[in-house]
Amino acid sequence: MIRTDRIFGVVVILVALAFIASAYNLPPGNIFDKLGPKVFPIIVGVGMAISAAAMIMKPDAEPDWPQARSLLSLAFATVVMVGYAYALKPSGFLIPTAIVAGILSYQIDPKPVRAVLIGVSLSGGLYVIFKYALGLGLVALPRALMG
Amino acid sequence: MEILSNLALGFGVALSPLTLILAVVGCFLGTIIGALPGLGPSNGVAILIPITFTLGLDATAALVLLTSVYYGAMYGGRISSILLNIPGDEPAMMTTLDGYPMAKAGRAGDALVISGVASFVGALLATLALAMVAPYLARIAYKFGPAEYFALYALAFATLGGMASNNQAKAALASFIGLAIALIGLDNNSGFYRFTGGNLHLADGVDFLVAIVGLFAVSEVFVFIETHGKASAVGVKLGKVTVPWAEMWSTRWTMLRCSAVGFVAGVLPGAGASLGSFMTYMMEKGIAGDKGGFGTGVAKGVAAPEAGNNAAAGGALVPMLTLGVPGSGTTAVLLAVLMTLNITPGPTLFADRPEVVWGLIASLLIANFVLLAMNVPMVKIFVKVLMVPPAILLPGVTMISFVGIYSLSGSYFDLVLMIVFGVMGYVFRKMDIPTVPVILGILLGYQMENNLRHAMTLSDGDWTYLFASPIAAVLWIAAAVGFIAPMFLRGVLKRPQAPESAIED
Numbered sequence: 224m225i226r227t228d229r230i231f232g233v234v235v236i237l238v239a240l241a242f243i244a245s246a247y248n249l250p251p252g253n254i255f256d257k258l259g260p261k262v263f264p265i266i267v268g269v270g271m272a273i274s275a276a277a278m279i280m281k282p283d284a285e286p287d288w289p290q291a292r293s294l295l296s297l298a299f300a301t302v303v304m305v306g307y308a309y310a311l312k313p314s315g316f317l318i319p320t321a322i323v324a325g326i327l328s329y330q331i332d333p334k335p336v337r338a339v340l341i342g343v344s345l346s347g348g349l350y351v352i353f354k355y356a357l358g359l360g361l362v363a364l365p366r367a368l369m370g
Numbered sequence: 371m372e373i374l375s376n377l378a379l380g381f382g383v384a385l386s387p388l389t390l391i392l393a394v395v396g397c398f399l400g401t402i403i404g405a406l407p408g409l410g411p412s413n414g415v416a417i418l419i420p421i422t423f424t425l426g427l428d429a430t431a432a433l434v435l436l437t438s439v440y441y442g443a444m445y446g447g448r449i450s451s452i453l454l455n456i457p458g459d460e461p462a463m464m465t466t467l468d469g470y471p472m473a474k475a476g477r478a479g480d481a482l483v484i485s486g487v488a489s490f491v492g493a494l495l496a497t498l499a500l501a502m503v504a505p506y507l508a509r510i511a512y513k514f515g516p517a518e519y520f521a522l523y524a525l526a527f528a529t530l531g532g533m534a535s536n537n538q539a540k541a542a543l544a545s546f547i548g549l550a551i552a553l554i555g556l557d558n559n560s561g562f563y564r565f566t567g568g569n570l571h572l573a574d575g576v577d578f579l580v581a582i583v584g585l586f587a588v589s590e591v592f593v594f595i596e597t598h599g600k601a602s603a604v605g606v607k608l609g610k611v612t613v614p615w616a617e618m619w620s621t622r623w624t625m626l627r628c629s630a631v632g633f634v635a636g637v638l639p640g641a642g643a644s645l646g647s648f649m650t651y652m653m654e655k656g657i658a659g660d661k662g663g664f665g666t667g668v669a670k671g672v673a674a675p676e677a678g679n680n681a682a683a684g685g686a687l688v689p690m691l692t693l694g695v696p697g698s699g700t701t702a703v704l705l706a707v708l709m710t711l712n713i714t715p716g717p718t719l720f721a722d723r724p725e726v727v728w729g730l731i732a733s734l735l736i737a738n739f740v741l742l743a744m745n746v747p748m749v750k751i752f753v754k755v756l757m758v759p760p761a762i763l764l765p766g767v768t769m770i771s772f773v774g775i776y777s778l779s780g781s782y783f784d785l786v787l788m789i790v791f792g793v794m795g796y797v798f799r800k801m802d803i804p805t806v807p808v809i810l811g812i813l814l815g816y817q818m819e820n821n822l823r824h825a826m827t828l829s830d831g832d833w834t835y836l837f838a839s840p841i842a843a844v845l846w847i848a849a850a851v852g853f854i855a856p857m858f859l860r861g862v863l864k865r866p867q868a869p870e871s872a873i874e875d
Contacts, residue, residue, distance in 0.1 A: 227801060235543065242550060245565055257826040260557040260564060263819040267553065271546040277539035286800040289596045297592055301793060304588075304768070308785035311776060324765040330595045332761035341762050349769055359424055359777050 228282030235275035243268035296330055315364040321346035373501055380728030383430055384736060392435040393733055397740045400442020405752050407450050410459030411443035411700040413586035419579055419707055420774030429711045429726055434733040436707055440700055441493060444683045445741050448485045448676055449752055453478055461643035461679035464651040468671025475667055479611040484618050484669050485676040486745040488625050490738060492677035495629040496684025497734045507692040511717035516825035517836050521845035523818045526695045529852035535804040538857060544804050548811015551576050571783040578706050578812045580775055580784050584791025585805045587771045592796040594764045611749060621673040624654050632678035636685020636697060643698060646682025647675035691715050699806040706813055
């Protein structure tokens with residue numbers, strides 16, 4: 224049976240090999256810097272590969288992964304947060320924060336009305352705290368609306 | 371009497387109105403953070419770091435605030451352990467064993483008071499011990515050259531990794547992943563860019579604050595989405611709180627013994643507060659024997675782990691301040707704070723910036739008294755806070771994390787990177803790969819490589835130089851023992867798990 228630890232181990236070994244290959248292309252050391260920029264990364268890459276190999280040889284019991292539906296909602300949460308990262312600058316603080324906080328709240332406890340209330344009040348409350356109590360330079364609304 | 375003049379200097383710094391207010395605010399926030407299941411000292415401090423910087427606090431003030439949070443979280447962890455049978459943070463796990471039975475027997479108030487006083491005794495004695503031990507250790511640390519420091523870093527990884535996971539391979543892998551991430555970006559010695567893949571955003575490397583907040587705070591949201599916040603705390607009841615003087619007095623030797631053992635556990639790199647509370651509980655259980663009734667709800671059973679873990683929290687500051695090597699996950703986060711403030715911990719810190727060191731120690735002493743007042747007479751406030759449902763708390767924490775990181779750099783890239791670390795933290799937690807060594811790697815990678823390169827240049831490429839001095843040799847042996855010993859001890863010292871079924875009723 225293929226286990227998570229084995230798959231993960233193989234991925235890590237591939238990454239480690241790429242890491243080592245990339246380190247090989249760096250220049251060698253000189254008299255003032257005997258090892259140069261390449262030796263320590265190679266040591267780290269080899270260490271990664273060895274520990275990953277040990278995971279492949281002796282994997283732990285399969286982790287308790289959530290069911291497909293839960294995984295889907297976790298993926299959705301990730302997408303929402305990444306969207307937030309891109310939206311924060313162009314659209315200001317209030318609207319994206321209310322939406323994301325509401326969605327996350329609904330995902331933790333699916334009560335739609337309460338989630339909307341939580342989203343809106345968290346967004347407003349945090350804006351007031353950050354802007355006026357802590358003095359951060361947040362922009363409230365999309366730049367287009369602010370003139 | 372050097373220590374008295376040093377402490378006088380410290381109190382001179384710490385007794386300004388601003389630092390006192392920061393200490394009170396920090397203690398209050400810290401206790402809340404510790405009490406809430408899912409938020410512990412490391413992610414609590416992590417979330418607050420970016421905000422502290424944007425406030426423009428100076429080094430001493432920032433440190434006072436964040437270490438008060440740290441101490442406060444260590445106090446607060448016991449509250450949910452006792453009332454809900456859910457440890458507020460990992461070191462408070464042992465407190466569930468006797469604390470929850472006491473609460474079930476209607477003695478929640480007694481358990482909270484006794485454990486609060488035990489926390490105070492442990493933390494106070496440890497802070498005093500820190501003030502006495504640290505300057506001596508700093509003097510020894512002056513003898514450290516690059517080879518010794520390289521060995522010391524290896525020791526930190528070996529012991530922290532050895533303790534933190536059930537699988538040494540996974541602990542080692544986590545350390546190497548952290549080190550690899552630390553190597554991304556410009557190499558200051560040679561002027562070459564490494565492992566950036568041509569991405570300009572990575573040219574300055576990965577900011578460790580982004581990694582810390584992602585791994586510790588954002589990953590928590592994923593866990594709560596998956597479990598739908600089952601560990602929530604609705605319906606907690608606490609009657610009138612009175613002080614059980616006689617019973618508390620009967621635990622005096624337990625508190626003192628456990629403070630001493632906890633402090634030593636904390637000083638050892640990697641051992642930290644969780645081990646401190648575990649060792650002290652098992653020790654007291656052994657001393658009391660079968661008649662002691664440990665596990666059925668006895669006062670000593672809550673006094674021992676709380677004195678132990680709070681003493682360990684103070685002890686863990688010793689290697690962090692004197693050597694720049696953190697003894698636990700949270701002190702790793704505090705080290706990140708120091709480094710961001712351009713303060714390099716280590717022996718020179720005691721000579722160059724005495725006002726920082728002694729101001730910190732003095733403010734820890736003040737924080738302890740503030741915490742005693744908050745956690746014994748005012749404990750009911752924090753019990754109310756426990757009732758905040760996760761559906762409000764976790765979105766709030768996430769949004770604070772986003773704003774905190776965004777305020778550091780104003781870059782969407784760091785936010786995306788933080789989410790990547792959040793996903794990584796969730797997956798690692800599922801797979802039982804410890805995340806603390808990753809943080810340690812990112813924090814120490816630069817210095818570890820620098821010391822190695824420096825040592826090799828000094829020795830003209832002779833690798834045996836790394837093991838040549840007696841100090842280095844001892845450190846390497848300790849590292850090997852620290853990494854291998856847990857494999858054998860694990861069978862002997864099997865951690866008792868809190869009974870799952872008790873959460874339902």
